[in-house]
Amino acid sequence: MRPTRATVLLTAGLVTLLGVPSAAAAETPPTLYVNNNSSSCSDGGSGSQAVPFCSISAAAKVVAPGQTVRIKTGKRYDEAVTIDRSGTPGKPVSFVSDGPEDRLVVLGTQPLTITGASHVVVRGLSLSGGIRVNRSADVELDRVYAHARVSGAEGLVVGDASTDVRVSRGLFHGVRIEGGAQRTVLGRNEIIGNSREPLTVEDAPATVITNNTFQLGCGTAVPLSGSSSGSAVFNNVINAKYYVGLCDPARGRTALAVSQSAAAGTRADYNLIAGPFQTVYTWGGAAHQDQAAFHAATGQGGHDIVHPTTEDAHKKAVDSADATAPGVMPTDISGYPVVDDLRVPNTGKDGGYLDRGARESQNSLESVRLELDQPWAPAGTAVKATATAVSAWSGPLTYHFDFGDGSAPVVTGERTATHVYSSPCECTAKVTVYNEAKMKTAAGAKVKVTAPGPLTAGFTSQPFLPTAEDPRAYVAPLTVEVDPRSTVAPWPVQQVDVDFGDGAHERVSALEPVRHAYAQPGDHKVTVTLKDAKGATSTVSRTVQVAYAASGYVPVHPFRVLDTRLSNSPVQAGTAAQVAVPMIAGSPSGSYHTGGATAAVLNVTVTGATQDTHLNVWPSGQQRPATSNVNVRAGGTSSNTVTVPIGSDGKILAQLNSGQGHVVVDFVGYYQPNTGKRFYPVTPTRLADTRTTGGALGAGQTRTVKVAGVRSIPPDAQAVALNLTGTGATTDTHVIAYAEADKRPAISNLNPEPGKDKSNQVIVPVGPDGTITLYNNAGSTDLVLDVVGYYHEWGGGALFTPVVPKRLADTRTTGKLAPGATTTVAGLPANAVGAALNVTATETTSAGFLTVHGYGTARTDASSLNTRPGETVPNHVTTPVGGGKVSIWNSWGGSNHVITDVFGYFTQG
Structure with missing residues (x-):
């Protein structure tokens, strides 16, 4: 754009404000640095960048002419600063912000004082204690934001015969110019008055007030009094902040007031006055209510604009100022240059386009x-x-x-x-x-x-698991992520078809991962077909192995999830009953399964069976396995712990082999990837036996047993795996094992009967005092506790990998296990350190017990299952593993057939 006459005149006005540039110094002193956030700062040092001063005051004591003090932004400087050292013409002492343009050095509640100094520059400071200039000359205050916390005090005071103080691009809560100060220039500032007037000029000749924006509450916005003659008030915007009736009538509200003693040689024009005023002007003691009367009486304000409200008044400030006025700056309060707003006509002096006020309308x-x-x-x-x-x-x-x-x-x-x-x-x-x-x-x-070339499909696959950062996010078991981003595609891919190999398909419109929850583990052929923006297609297939993920154990406060007695809907042979594994984010008694689990740990009880039968439990969506979990006699009650993988729909299935019976399911914990506790198998060891210590538990009685810090269990174990045996029961009853003595759950773990030794393995959270509690419901019974492992959050423990229930061994095809004999069961992974098994004894000739232990390890006297003649007895067994094998020893009571089913195994994580 071609410069206009107004542009040339504006430049001339700039010289008035900033002075004539001087020649560069032949030699510039080194810069001083202040940084109170530096660990190397020292007020006793030289103020170098490597060892800066800690305080501004330290730099102010040594600054020399031509030297700049760079003050690091960041931490507040809580100090009163006095600048009393001077520069020389062309070599000022400068105190500037050392940081981004939009950041200021922040001082605390103490004031900054410039006293008896000359040729000083202060730029980029924010002061809560205000700033004072006394007996000083040639001082420039630029980008200074100041207010005083003392009620009624001004943010800036210039006085005591100071000369040539230039204040630009600042924000002030009140400014006072007084005491014989001469040639003070206020340019492009925002000056706010609330309880005080925004500006006071008294006994300050030749004060220049140009392109400022005043916010007035009550009183006078721009008052010149005393010997303030020869002053200039140009291009300002004076806004009334609220309705004039809110002001004290004795105080009133006036936009511009020039006393008789200050009127000589004082000029005012091109100001914008917006809002209701009690009196718009007073000049030489006479009041004027509008611009026309004021101009007619004084010859001033011929181009002033008086607008009745502040609404839309800013539009009248655009391109309407005097670019030749004294103190005009080429940039506004934000540093933006003067530009011509092409939307409005140029009504400024001589067709100029300078705006009134502190801010310049910008082509933003x-x-x-x-x-x-x-x-x-x-x-x-x-x-x-x-x-x-x-x-x-x-x-x-x-x-x-x-x-x-x-x-x-x-x-x-x-x-x-x-x-x-x-x-x-x-x-x-x-x-x-x-x-x-x-x-x-x-x-x-x-x-x-x-790279140019043909479209070539590719993909990677991996299990998609819940994360440690968000363990409660829903992720179905057996979920696999197929990621086609390894495709080589010169042009955008617009269609991705994925065949997951189990009948499921998905189509997306971009190269992005897709996820699918398989119903069955195993090998699946995945095929990915792509089509790009040019119509080219490409297909790739690969076999993907789908398996349950290694998981940690999360114990919960046990609760009941199914009891068919309540609805009188017994489970029928030939029909599978669904059990929904709960997805509960949390409850007063603990955190429960959230949908990211791979396997559930349940206590399953069958009662009221119409004939001798057994119950299978397996994952939903999969074929019923040739395994068993609970064996029960007609009319009897039998329970067993069950560790079972969860189906992709979050459910498990239960089915009786024959007849019908009621099924009760209690939820005691779950396994989930990337969370939970790790398992430490131990050689089965006896923890407690009421036959030798404490005596039998009577009806309604409890017994507290110390488990943490006992035998091989560490003091900070979080759960223990135990084999619980009831013997000598005087009546049918049930026993509950739980963590906290005052929080007994409404479940059962063991159902003792008179004349029978019955066992069940339980996983019990450890109470806050390192104990668990045993409760007997009726009659009396002795209880025996054998520990087989514990769970801990840290260290090198093992993670559990669920598998589809599978039969590992059945002596009915190889011959009975004789009294005192041991059978070896193989088929577990070589790196397994533990396994979750269901061991069943059948066709027993006399009462006895079985002990399961890791192959190649010493056997102890602990029992894993109590055998009874004429009955089929199962028990959940968590046991150490050696070399992919376990050993099962039969006591001297009689011969047994032994059936071993596996539900998962433990490996080092």
Whole structure:
């Protein structure tokens, strides 16, 4: 744009404010640094950048002419600062903010005082204690924000015959110029008055007040009194903050007041006065209620604008000021230059376009959007970038297109630019838009430049598991993520079809991971077919192994999830009953399964069976396995702990082999990847036996047993795996094992009967005092506790991998296990350190017991299962494993057939 006469005159006004530039010094003293956030700062040092001063005061004591003190932004400087050292003409002492342009050095509640000094520059400080200039000359205060916490005190005071103080681009809560101060210049400041007037000028000749914005509560916005003659008030905006009736009538509200003693040689014009005022002007003691009367009486204010409200008044300030007025600056309070608003006519002096007030209306750039016609294409393709900018008004814009591959930016006045990428890259193209005021905005867009060639499908796969950071997120067991991003695709892929190999398909429109929960573990053929933007297709197939993930154990406060007695809906032979594994985020008694579990630990009881039968428990969506979990006599009650994988729909199934009976299921814990406790198997060891210590438990009685810190269990174990045996029961009863004595759950773990030794394995959380509690419901019974392992959160413990229930061994095909004999069961992974088994004894000739232990380890006297003649007796057994095998020893009571089923195994995580 061609400079106008107003531009030339504005530059002349700038010389009035800032003075004539002086010649550069032949030798500049080294910069001093202040940084109270530096560990190396010292007020006794030299103020170097490596060893800065800790305080501003320390630098103020030694600063020399021509030297700059750079004060690091960040921490507040709680100190009273006095500047009393001077520079020389052309070599001021300068105190400036050392940080980004929009950050200020913050001082505390103590004031900054400049006293008896000359040729001083202060820039970029925020002061809660205000700033005072006394007996000083040639002082520049730029980008200073100041208010005083003392009620009624001004943020800035210039006095005591100070001369040539220039205050620019600041924010002040009250300014006072007094005491013979001369030639003070206020330019491009926002000055706020609440309980006080925003400005007081008294006995301060030749004060220049130009392009400021005043916010007035009550009183007078711009008062000149005493010997303040020869002053200038130009291009200011004076806003009334609220309704005039809220002001004390004795105080009133006036925009501009010049006393008779200050009127000589004082000039005022091009001011904008907005809002209701009791009196708009007073001049030489006479009041004037409007601009026309004021101008007619005084010859001043011929171009003033008096607007009745503050609403929309700012529009009248645009391009309407006097660019030749004394103290005019070429930039506004934000540092933006003077620009011509093309939306309005230039009504300023001589057709100028300077705005009134502290802020200059700008051709502001709000935003820009960058679009690429080929954001994904092979090298050698021409890519066209289009920028769409949102601007406050139409005006010339300059576009800098950087295509992100190291090539030179394209600088143009056009909205578009075209570029050919020479080699593949994952680049970010960027456009930066500038207006004539050098304001800018930017935007970017990703561009994928590929190697030329054919579309070649590819994918990777991995289990998709709940994370340790979000263990409560729902993730179905056997979920696999198929990720096709390893595809080689010169052009954008617009269609991805995934055949998961089990009848399930999914289609997506981009190269992104897809997930699928399989109903069955095993090997599945996955096929991925792609189609790109040019119509090319490509297919790839691969066998994906799907398996349950290794998991940690999460014990819970046990609770009942199924009791068919309540609905009188017994489980029928030939029909599988569904058991929904609970998804509960939390309850007053603990945190429960959340959908990320791979296996559930249950106590399952069968009662009221119509004939001798057994119950199978297995994952929903899978075939019923040839295994068993609970064996029961007609009319009897039998229970067993069951560790079972969970189906992909979050359910498990239970079915009787024959007849019908009621089923009760208690939920005691679950296994989940990336969370929970690790398992430490131990050689079965007896912890307690009421036959030798404490005596039998009577009806309704409890017994506390110390488990943590006993035998091989560490003091900080969080749960224990125990074999619980009831013997000598006087009546049918049930026994509960639980953590906290005062929080007995409504479940059962063992159902003792008179004349029978009955066992069940339990996993019990350890109470806060390292104990567990045993409760007997009726009659009396002795109880025996054998520990087989414990769970701990840390260390090198083992994780549990569920498997589809599978039969490992059955002596009915190989011959009975004789009294005192041992059978070896193989088929477990070689690296397994433990296993979750269901061991069943059948066709027993006399009462006895079985002991299961790791192959190759010494057997102890602990029992894993109590055998009874004429009955089939199962028990859940968690046991150490040696070399992929376990040993099962039969006591001397009689011969047995032994059936061993596996539900999972433990390996070192």
